[in-house]
Amino acid sequence: MAILTQDEARTLLQKVLSFSKADECEIRISGRNGGNIRYARNSVSTSGQISSMQLAVSSAFGKKKGTSTINEYDEASLVKVVRRSEDLARLAPENPEYMPFVGPQSYQPAAKTYVPATADIDAKLRADLTQQSLKVAKDANVTAAGYLEDTTSFSAILNSHGLFAYTTGTEVNFSVTLRTDDGTGSGYTSKGYNDVSLLDVQKATQTAAWKASRSVAAHALEPGKYTVILEPAAGIVLVENLYGSLDARSADEGRNFLSLPGGKTRLGEKLVDEQVNIYSDPWHEQLPTRNFDGEGLPQEKRMWIEKGVVKNLFYSRYWAQKKGVQPVPYPDGFIMSGGNMSLEDMIKGTEKGILVTRLWYIRSVDPQTLLYTGLTRDGTFYIENGVIKFPIKNFRFNESPIIMLNNLEQLGRPERVVSGEGGGIALIPPMKIRDFTFTSLSDAV
Amino acid sequence: MNRKDFISLAGMGMGGALLSGIPVFGSPVPPGKPLETVDTALKKQLADIALNAARSKGASYTDVRLGRYRNQFIITREDKVLNTVDTESYGIGIRVIAGGCWGFAATDRLDHDGIAQAAQLAVAIAKENARVQSEPVHLAPQKGYGEVNWKSPILKNGFDVPIKEKAELLLAVNAEAMRTGASFVDSALFLVNEQKYFASSDGSYIDQDIHRIWPTFTVTKIDSKTGKFETRDALSAPMGMGFEYLIPDERKKIKTVTTLYRDRYDMLEDARLAGAEAGQKQSAKSVEPGKYDLVLDPTNLWLTIHESAGHPSELDRVLGYEANFAGTSFLTLDKWRSGKFNYGSKLVNIAADKTQPGSLGAAGYDDEGVGTKEWDIIRDGVLVNYQTIRDQAQILGLNESQGCCYSQSWADVQFQRMPNISLRPGKTPLAPSDLIKNVEKGIYIIGNGSYSIDQQRYNFQFSGQLFYEIKNGKIAGMLKDVAYQANTQEFWNSCAAICDEHDYRLGGSFFDGKGQPMQISAVSHGSATTRFNGINVINTARKI
Numbered sequence: 001m002a003i004l005t006q007d008e009a010r011t012l013l014q015k016v017l018s019f020s021k022a023d024e025c026e027i028r029i030s031g032r033n034g035g036n037i038r039y040a041r042n043s044v045s046t047s048g049q050i051s052s053m054q055l056a057v058s059s060a061f062g063k064k065k066g067t068s069t070i071n072e073y074d075e076a077s078l079v080k081v082v083r084r085s086e087d088l089a090r091l092a093p094e095n096p097e098y099m100p101f102v103g104p105q106s107y108q109p110a111a112k113t114y115v116p117a118t119a120d121i122d123a124k125l126r127a128d129l130t131q132q133s134l135k136v137a138k139d140a141n142v143t144a145a146g147y148l149e150d151t152t153s154f155s156a157i158l159n160s161h162g163l164f165a166y167t168t169g170t171e172v173n174f175s176v177t178l179r180t181d182d183g184t185g186s187g188y189t190s191k192g193y194n195d196v197s198l199l200d201v202q203k204a205t206q207t208a209a210w211k212a213s214r215s216v217a218a219h220a221l222e223p224g225k226y227t228v229i230l231e232p233a234a235g236i237v238l239v240e241n242l243y244g245s246l247d248a249r250s251a252d253e254g255r256n257f258l259s260l261p262g263g264k265t266r267l268g269e270k271l272v273d274e275q276v277n278i279y280s281d282p283w284h285e286q287l288p289t290r291n292f293d294g295e296g297l298p299q300e301k302r303m304w305i306e307k308g309v310v311k312n313l314f315y316s317r318y319w320a321q322k323k324g325v326q327p328v329p330y331p332d333g334f335i336m337s338g339g340n341m342s343l344e345d346m347i348k349g350t351e352k353g354i355l356v357t358r359l360w361y362i363r364s365v366d367p368q369t370l371l372y373t374g375l376t377r378d379g380t381f382y383i384e385n386g387v388i389k390f391p392i393k394n395f396r397f398n399e400s401p402i403i404m405l406n407n408l409e410q411l412g413r414p415e416r417v418v419s420g421e422g423g424g425i426a427l428i429p430p431m432k433i434r435d436f437t438f439t440s441l442s443d444a445v
Numbered sequence: 446m447n448r449k450d451f452i453s454l455a456g457m458g459m460g461g462a463l464l465s466g467i468p469v470f471g472s473p474v475p476p477g478k479p480l481e482t483v484d485t486a487l488k489k490q491l492a493d494i495a496l497n498a499a500r501s502k503g504a505s506y507t508d509v510r511l512g513r514y515r516n517q518f519i520i521t522r523e524d525k526v527l528n529t530v531d532t533e534s535y536g537i538g539i540r541v542i543a544g545g546c547w548g549f550a551a552t553d554r555l556d557h558d559g560i561a562q563a564a565q566l567a568v569a570i571a572k573e574n575a576r577v578q579s580e581p582v583h584l585a586p587q588k589g590y591g592e593v594n595w596k597s598p599i600l601k602n603g604f605d606v607p608i609k610e611k612a613e614l615l616l617a618v619n620a621e622a623m624r625t626g627a628s629f630v631d632s633a634l635f636l637v638n639e640q641k642y643f644a645s646s647d648g649s650y651i652d653q654d655i656h657r658i659w660p661t662f663t664v665t666k667i668d669s670k671t672g673k674f675e676t677r678d679a680l681s682a683p684m685g686m687g688f689e690y691l692i693p694d695e696r697k698k699i700k701t702v703t704t705l706y707r708d709r710y711d712m713l714e715d716a717r718l719a720g721a722e723a724g725q726k727q728s729a730k731s732v733e734p735g736k737y738d739l740v741l742d743p744t745n746l747w748l749t750i751h752e753s754a755g756h757p758s759e760l761d762r763v764l765g766y767e768a769n770f771a772g773t774s775f776l777t778l779d780k781w782r783s784g785k786f787n788y789g790s791k792l793v794n795i796a797a798d799k800t801q802p803g804s805l806g807a808a809g810y811d812d813e814g815v816g817t818k819e820w821d822i823i824r825d826g827v828l829v830n831y832q833t834i835r836d837q838a839q840i841l842g843l844n845e846s847q848g849c850c851y852s853q854s855w856a857d858v859q860f861q862r863m864p865n866i867s868l869r870p871g872k873t874p875l876a877p878s879d880l881i882k883n884v885e886k887g888i889y890i891i892g893n894g895s896y897s898i899d900q901q902r903y904n905f906q907f908s909g910q911l912f913y914e915i916k917n918g919k920i921a922g923m924l925k926d927v928a929y930q931a932n933t934q935e936f937w938n939s940c941a942a943i944c945d946e947h948d949y950r951l952g953g954s955f956f957d958g959k960g961q962p963m964q965i966s967a968v969s970h971g972s973a974t975t976r977f978n979g980i981n982v983i984n985t986a987r988k989i
Contacts, residue, residue, distance in 0.1 A: 036961070036962060038961055040764075040767075040768060040769070041579075041766065043577070043578050044577050045547070045766055046858050047571075048549030048551065048567070049549075049550050049566055049570060050550070050551040051551075051552055051553075051554075052536070052551075052552070052856065053553075067530070071535075093609075093612065095525065095526065095527065123569060123573040124573055126573075127576065127577050131576075134577065143768075145765060145767075145769040146769055149961070175770075175961075176769060177769040179768055183773070188769075253667075254667040254669070254674060255665050255667060255674045259674070260672055261669065261670060261671060261672035360772075360899070360900055361897040361898060361899070361900075363895050363897045364895060365895045365908065365928060365985045366985050366986070366987065367674075367676075368674060369987040369988065371985060371987050373895065373928075374897055375897070375899045375900075375904065377900055394899060394904075396897075396906060398983070400987055403989060439983060440904060440930050440981075441904070442899040442903055442904035443775070443903040444772070444899035444900050444901035444902075
């Protein structure tokens with residue numbers, strides 16, 4: 001029941017719409033089947049499965065809107081949910097920023113976001129994959145803590161202006177941390193895909209095991225400015241705070257790092273090194289995402305930063321109308337271009353530097369300069385003359401992705417990564433950066 | 446619902462600075478809808494379906510959580526109500542032990558077959574995972590309570606207050622901030638009601654009705670000539686209270702360089718002050734980095750307690766259950782067993798308490814049917830205990846759980862979550878003004894700002910909302926660009942004075958995140974104004 005086909009969704013939503021008496025009415029439905037398994041101390045800790053589906057009706061009279069939801073699907077319930085949303089709309093305050101629902105749209109064909117093999121994951125496969133990971137840990141004489149989660153979902157929108165959009169998708173995410181039994185070494189890997197056949201749990205766990213074993217007996221370096229190589233899992237948690245802040249309204253209002261005195265912004269200006277290209281593309285083979293946004297606007301391939309220049313900002317429909325431009329929807333995934341060089345080759349080409357494999361607890365310090373703080377974690381290594389020389393103790397950093405991407409030396413081959421902080425997905429290359437600012441040492445392993 | 450969906454639902458768009466980073470769960474329902482409760486007899490009937498179905502499939506233990514979780518948000522900016530959203534989520538979560546292993550399944554299909562199938566699925570998952578299990582789950586004993594109930598002792602239910610009245614309050618708050626100089630103001634009121642029914646094969650049937658409230662705002666002041674902006678957030682606390690929290694009471698105010706609030710909040714006054722103080726921050730002196738004696742108000746210290754005392758004393762972290770996400774802990778078992786690990790100075794007494802009135806963590810029973818209690822974590826500076834639940838209590842040699850199990854909803858499995866963790870006030874009479882007058886070179890910090898700590902809770906960095914330089918015992922003016930960095934053990938050992946109980950106040954968070962999949966939990970932290978000597982302060986100003 002939780003996953004409806006496109007025809008089933010359209011039929012149900014049309015039925016709900018037929019009960020509407022409002023000026024405008026929009027109905028959304030979404031559902032998911034999800035399963036997960038979590039393990040620690042080399043054993044399963046929790047594991048579960050959930051199934052749910054919900055329907056939301058928004059009705060509007062003029063600039064007054066009301067929304068009501070239900071998770072029962074008999075006719076009386078569907079009539080009730082429509083009437084409730086209409087009652088609410090009549091009582092709601094008029095919102096001067098209200099925008100009518102969007103009209104019919106044409107979408108480019110959907111990308112391959114749904115993979116049957118991922119939708120078929122069951123408790124047995126989750127336990128089997130966990131067993132594979134635990135075997136690697138046992139063989140390496142380290143302790144594993146890991147998590148595997150699979151989700152199959154759908155959503156659809158239909159409204160009184162003739163809009164209809166439907167999407168379905170699957171995701172499987174895996175992450176594992178291996179620690180030496182004496183607590184002096186730790187290593188981490190995370191992987192996320194639409195297609196479970198791409199997930200190699202054994203290989204991912206082996207990578208974490210290597211980092212755990214190699215990070216024992218870490219040396220303490222003085223805090224300061226260092227050349228760093230950020231692995232994609234480390235880079236995403238800083239770069240996502242750049243592309244996540246490309247918002248026209250807050251920039252125009254003067255409260256964003258892109259704001260300039262007198263109501264101007266840095267849109268169109270060179271902000272970072274010219275090697276930096278960040279774009280979104282729902283049809284990218286490695287990062288397929290929805291072809292429409294939450295309001296039904298079509299997604300398209302879009303440059304956000306090109307050769308270091310800010311090319312586009314997110315415009316809500318209200319702000320776009322006020323500024324006389326087209327709305328720009330926020331995409332579901334971002335892609336940062338890179339080169340063909342492997343991480344290993346980047347290390348080989350580094351005389352002195354620090355390899356950072358994971359960053360943790362990233363928090364904004366100053367939104368004016370996009371300054372963030374956080375720490376390295378689960379495997380940080382000193383590089384000398386092209387080889388990993390020894391593990392080092394973790395550092396706290398205070399750094400802005402703007403400053404960091406102005407100090408960019410080299411980009412490697414992009415990889416699909418899931419943010420360990422916000423959960424967003426992206427293709428991010430390994431990055432070599434000079435003068436990265438570490439401000440203190442941490443005893444944490 | 447993820448953060449992005451929530452922000453879209455709340456009508457904030459990407460510019461919704463106030464709500465960034467806030468995950469909220471549930472689906473929207475109409476504001477003004479009467480609070481629907483489910484008859485206890487019906488809840489028992491539904492719970493028994495699950496208990497019986499799981500037992501018949503071979504579960505050796507089962508617990509059932511039938512929950513209706515309601516949230517209400519009212520979101521405004523300047524003179525506009527952007528959105529009013531009611532969310533509601535109703536369903537059942539069933540946890541079993543079968544073959545010595547946990548299994549969990551949840552469904553919103555609340556007919557007989559839906560519940561029975563979920564119970565059977567939970568047993569099947571447990572049996573499947575049992576082959577990967579290294580040792581069976583060991584539960585601390587818990588006697589069944591029979592049919593009992595507990596309610597938050599609120600005076601005025603926030604859901605009963607008309608939406609219009611709440612929206613008008615926020616608009617008046619915004620007007621006050623704009624009148625005193627704000628360029629922008631975002632404000633919001635969050636209400637939470639957890640109606641949860643717990644039943645277990647131990648013979649407990651526990652009905653609870655829990656309320657929480659959080660009024661908050663962010664004021665922004667822009668200098669149009671320089672393009673610089675400063676913000677000042679509300680000095681309110683999220684509370685385990687009803688709408689009475691928003692009824693000002695002069696006797697509950699503490700007047701220092703600004704006004705601070707204890708148990709009752711004057712949102713209009715705070716907004717008025719915030720509008721002016723955001724402007725003052727524009728011209729404040731940028732801090733000279735170095736060592737300072739810090740005087741931390743409870744509006745700042747609660748978050749430092751949360752991160753550096755609350756999280757490291759979670760036993761599941763100590764044992765490695767959170768190693769893959771939230772991290773482990775420097776408070777290892779050998780330090781506890783030694784009985785002399787000096788976590789802090791002798792002044793430092795930190796207690797866990799799930800019974801504290803008005804706190805976010807207050808409940809009669811936890812989410813695995815254990816009665817709540819109070820106990821010491823740090824006594825006279827020494828680590829003496831942790832926080833734990835039924836399947837880990839035996840590791841500490843305890844014969845009962847400490848009642849720290851919680852789940853954010855019926856759809857998520859319950860696990861160890863932090864109870865209220867608080868710094869006990871000093872026993873000698875001491876007011877904040879007495880404390881400040883003895884400081885030669887220091888900074889008085891009010892409100893919480895940026896926060897970050899490593900995965901074992903050694904190294905942290907915190908900022909704040911308002912910073913005042915202290916020179917020779919006197920407030921010498923406002924500072925900006927301040928953050929303090931320290932090592933947890935060194936920081937708490939530098940604790941030199943704690944004000945008395947008259948200054949004791951709660952701070953807290955609605956959104957403490959932990960676990961995979963990540964769940965949120967609401968928790969309070971009490972303290973009085975406290976002095977820490979010789980803490981490293983950095984300057985956070987940069988140019989881009």
